[in-house]
Amino acid sequence: MSSTVVVVDYGMGNLRSVSKALEHVVSANQRVIISSDADEIANAERVVFPGQGAARDCMKQLKALQLDAVVLQAASEKPFLGICMGMQVLMAHSEENQGIDCMNLYAGNVCAFADESLRSTMQGLKIPHMGWNRVLHKQPHPLWHAIPDNNRFYFVHSYYVTPEDKMLMAGTTDYGINFTSVIASKNVFATQFHPEKSAHDGLQLLKNFCRWNGQV
Amino acid sequence: MSLAKRIIPCLDVDNGRVVKGVQFVDIRDAGNPVDVARRYDEEGADEITFLDITASSDDRETIVHVVEEVANEVFIPLTVGGGIRTVDDVRRMLNAGADKVAINTAAVFNPEFVRQATDKVGSQCIVVAIDAKKVSMENEPLRWEIFTHGGRKATGLDAIAWAKKMVDYGAGEILLTSMDRDGTKIGFDLPLTRAISEAVSVPVIASGGVGTLEHLAAGVIDGLADAVLAASIFHFAEYSIQEAKQYMADRGIEMRL
Numbered sequence: 001m002s003s004t005v006v007v008v009d010y011g012m013g014n015l016r017s018v019s020k021a022l023e024h025v026v027s028a029n030q031r032v033i034i035s036s037d038a039d040e041i042a043n044a045e046r047v048v049f050p051g052q053g054a055a056r057d058c059m060k061q062l063k064a065l066q067l068d069a070v071v072l073q074a075a076s077e078k079p080f081l082g083i084c085m086g087m088q089v090l091m092a093h094s095e096e097n098q099g100i101d102c103m104n105l106y107a108g109n110v111c112a113f114a115d116e117s118l119r120s121t122m123q124g125l126k127i128p129h130m131g132w133n134r135v136l137h138k139q140p141h142p143l144w145h146a147i148p149d150n151n152r153f154y155f156v157h158s159y160y161v162t163p164e165d166k167m168l169m170a171g172t173t174d175y176g177i178n179f180t181s182v183i184a185s186k187n188v189f190a191t192q193f194h195p196e197k198s199a200h201d202g203l204q205l206l207k208n209f210c211r212w213n214g215q216v
Numbered sequence: 217m218s219l220a221k222r223i224i225p226c227l228d229v230d231n232g233r234v235v236k237g238v239q240f241v242d243i244r245d246a247g248n249p250v251d252v253a254r255r256y257d258e259e260g261a262d263e264i265t266f267l268d269i270t271a272s273s274d275d276r277e278t279i280v281h282v283v284e285e286v287a288n289e290v291f292i293p294l295t296v297g298g299g300i301r302t303v304d305d306v307r308r309m310l311n312a313g314a315d316k317v318a319i320n321t322a323a324v325f326n327p328e329f330v331r332q333a334t335d336k337v338g339s340q341c342i343v344v345a346i347d348a349k350k351v352s353m354e355n356e357p358l359r360w361e362i363f364t365h366g367g368r369k370a371t372g373l374d375a376i377a378w379a380k381k382m383v384d385y386g387a388g389e390i391l392l393t394s395m396d397r398d399g400t401k402i403g404f405d406l407p408l409t410r411a412i413s414e415a416v417s418v419p420v421i422a423s424g425g426v427g428t429l430e431h432l433a434a435g436v437i438d439g440l441a442d443a444v445l446a447a448s449i450f451h452f453a454e455y456s457i458q459e460a461k462q463y464m465a466d467r468g469i470e471m472r473l
Contacts, residue, residue, distance in 0.1 A: 013338075014310045020288050053338045114417075126419045126442055128340050128388055132220045132262055132472040152220060152472045154293060156315075156340045156388075174218045197293050197315060199257065 002031045003045035005210060008071060009036040010061045012085065013052025021196035022048065025207035038070040046210070047074040051085025055110065055159075056097035058089050068103060075105055075188050079214040081206075082190030084157060087183060090190060091161050106183065108163040113176065122176040128158045135171045135181050135193065141216060143189050143208045151201050153193035155181075160192060187214035220472040221436045222262035222443035223460055224295075224421060225450045227252060230269050232278035253286045253294075256450070259457035261292065262472060265318070265391075265445060268298030280312045287313020297345055297391070306333050310341060318391055320345035321364050324371055327385060334386025343421075344387040348375035348408060349395040360408050367395030375408070376415045383416045390416060391445065394424040401427025401448070409439030421445050429455055429463040436469050 005026060007019050015034050022032045033040065041047060049071060051058050062068045074080055075090070082090055089102045094110035102110070113127045132152040137144050160179040163169065170189070171182030183190045189209065195202035228235050233247040245251050253264050264286075268279040276299060283296055296309045297318030306317045317337075323330050323344050334342045349367060352359040360375035379390055392412050394405035404422045413420040422441035426432060426449055435441045449455050465471040 014313065014315075016284075016311065016313045017287055017291070017315070020313070021291050024291075052340070127417055128419070129219065130340070130389065130419050131222050131442070134218045155219075156293075158340075196291060199292050203291060 002029050004040070004043070005030055005032045005046050005048065006041050006044035007032065007034045007048045007050065008041060008067065008086075009034045010051075010058070010065050010067055011036075012058050012061055013050065015050060018048060018050050018083065018196045021203060021206055022210065025203055026210050030210060036065055036067065038067060041067070041070045041074055044074070044078065046079035046081070046212075046214075047071070048081045048083065048209075049075075049086035050083040051089065053085065054097055055085070055089060055094040055100045055102065058085050059100055059102060062089070062103075072103060072105060078187060079209065079212050080188045081209050082183075082188070083196070084192060084194060087190035087192055088159060088161055090183070090188075091163070094159065096159055105188075106163050106168060106185070107165065108161060110159050110161050112159050114158065118177060125176045128156055129175045130156045132198075133173050133175060133181075133193075135173055137171055138169045138182075139184065141170055141184050141189070142212050143184070143205055145208045146204050147201050147208075153181075153191070153195065153198040153202060155193045157192060184216065186216065218470065220262070220470050221441075221464065222421075223432065223457055223464075223471075224263045224265050224443055224445040225256050225261050225457065226265040226267060226423070226445050226447045227451075228267050228269050228447070229279060229282055229298075230271075231275050232282055235269070249282045250285050250289060253290045256457060257290045257292055260461055260472065261457050262443070263293040263295060264290070265295040265297065267318075268296065270299070273299075280308055283309060283312040283314050295343060297343070301329075303329075303333050303336050306337060306341070310337060316341050316343050316389065318343040318345045320347065323382060324362060324364055324373070327381065330382055330385040330387060334388070339386045339388035339418075342387055343389045343391050344379075344382040345391040345393065346375060346379055346382070346412070347393050347395050348405075348412075350405070350408070358407055358411070360405075360411075363395050367398070376411055379412045379416050383418050387418060389419045389421065391421045391423060397425025398423075400425050403427065403431040404435045404439055404441075404444075406434060406439045409435060409441050413440040413442070419443060429460050432460055433464050433467040433469060436464065437467065
């Protein structure tokens with residue numbers, strides 16, 4: 001029986017690019033499926049948790065489809081990759097949409113680049129942060145295999161995570177401020193950038209994920 | 217600043233085929249969007265934009281398949297524009313694998329459409345394309361207006377005010393084309409590009425008029441563009457994307473090399 005890489009479908013954005021990119025890099029015995037079925041997610045060998053759109057809608061959809069518990073369960077036990085909103089909603093709280101409680105896997109907030117307190121540092125910088133920016137590795141990790149430090153990945157976002165535990169920071173990026181662009185803890189790896197849109201290095205990261213045993 | 221400025225080749229697609237002749241000596245089928253997109257990806261394009269110029273609405277479905285096929289194989293951001301009129305059109309393109317959808321004429325006739333679309337799919341997916349033309353006389357302060365129908369029909373809308381309004385309505389990016397410069401190869405309208413870029417908080421893509429690599433650099437340095445879009449100089453292999461990026465980097469611009 002083949003092992004499955006499940007891309008969690010909770011109605012937030014286009015999952016086609018993620019699944020096609022994964023199909024490019026999986027091993028012969030792995031199968032990529034897009035699923036909103038709790039059992040399929042629970043039985044997956046590894047889980048990719050993408051996301052696009054607003055925090056409020058993401059949380060609403062996760063709850064409406066009753067997927068929040070199974071996603072959190074997956075994040076506690078198997079190789080788990082969060083992408084973009086799929087990273088942000090792992091935090092305790094987001095400042096988006098006048099404040100939204102998120103999944104609370106990690107203590108910390110999701111903050112806005114447009115926040116008044118950043119006005120002087122962000123002056124002249126466009127929001128969303130859109131395009132190819134550098135990611136500095138903050139710790140060695142199996143998912144950085146064959147990816148040179150400080151290479152560029154594709155970002156599109158207006159909010160960024162601020163984990164309380166600085167040990168979670170696996171990568172940082174400069175955009176007016178220095179923000180956490182990658183989180184890693186045990187079996188979880190989560191990126192603010194889109195590996196599925198980041199050409200060669202993005203595919204390498206997905207390939208590394210598909211071969212990862214979930215340990216650091 | 218470590219965010220790179222972007223180079224975006226633009227491909228016109230008519231009924232599923234790339235037109236305006238792409239000329240690469242070593243490409244199997246210059247009319248095949250997948251082959252051309254793959255080639256641009258290999259050369260280091262930061263994104264690719266497809267402009268659907270299919271005239272008949274009966275054939276509109278073909279662009280969806282084009283996007284699907286390209287998105288299956290090319291893993292950089294894809295933007296699709298041309299004939300996008302409804303939220304359903306937007307969704308279809310995104311589901312096919314586009315990352316961003318450009319709305320042009322439909323925004324002029326129905327600005328609320330931009331608000332509805334960004335509400336449904338998020339600002340980051342919606343690019344508003346603006347076709348502007350200079351309307352001020354020699355001795356007057358510079359002024360540009362929005363034109364439709366390939367620059368033939370005036371709308372009376374001030375370009376700067378319009379760009380600001382579109383951002384207020386949720387546009388995540390502005391694709392700015394100078395109709396005075398489009399096809400001329402004499403360079404971007406830099407005062408226009410700069411005026412729009414300074415007026416809005418979102419990224420601006422400069423388009424229309426590129427004939428040399430210096431034009432691309434000037435779009436960023438003098439026009440303050442976040443990205444530059446060009447068609448013919450890349451299609452006819454006058455310059456490769458790599459050469460363009462190296463040139464811009466040598467001019468001190470942050471690029472993904």
